[in-house]
Amino acid sequence: MLYIQLLGVLAFVFLLVGFWLKSKNGILMMHLLANAVFAVHYFLLGAISGGSICTVVVFSDFFLRNKKSDKEMKRHGIIFSILFLLVGLLTASNALTSIPIIAAIFTMYLLLKGEANDIRLGMVFVSLMWAFYAYTVGSYSVLITEVILAISNTFAYNKYKKKKNR
Secondary structure, eight states, X not given: OHHHHHHHHHHHHHHHHHHTSSSHHHHXXXXXXXXXXXXXXXXXXXXXXXXXXXXXXXXXXXXXXXXXXXXXXHHHHHHHHHHHHHHHHHHOOSSGGGHHHHHHHHHHHHHHSSOXXXXXXXXXXXXXXXXXXXXXXXXXHHHHHHHHHHHHHHHHHHHHOOOOOO
């Protein structure tokens, strides 16, 4: 069981590093790596909805990295939001296990935005959703690390926030 929890910590490290990177592409690549590890982590815990959603996120991030035009980005967002809904509805066993669906769709929206700092701020809320889900499926390492990630993203957001009315 300890090795399963350690996988959650490893995924956290990828996310933590990613959100401190300046570029959107850097954030996206770390997000891809983290979700590959999260998928394995959740599947090993028997949390099928979380593992399935994380697997779809990996594919989404992979295809998203080459999207440039607004039209491509919107199409990608619609396609993968539908996939998140379908996979989530097929794998969720109750309302609590459907949390990954909401978190994934919200994350998709954030990653389609052009501004890295908007992603950082929105991911605070995504981290809190995943923390609650982690608690419900017994992923205590992810619960703790998602709370830390929410705090870290708040600090990163403030660091990169444009100073208004200087």
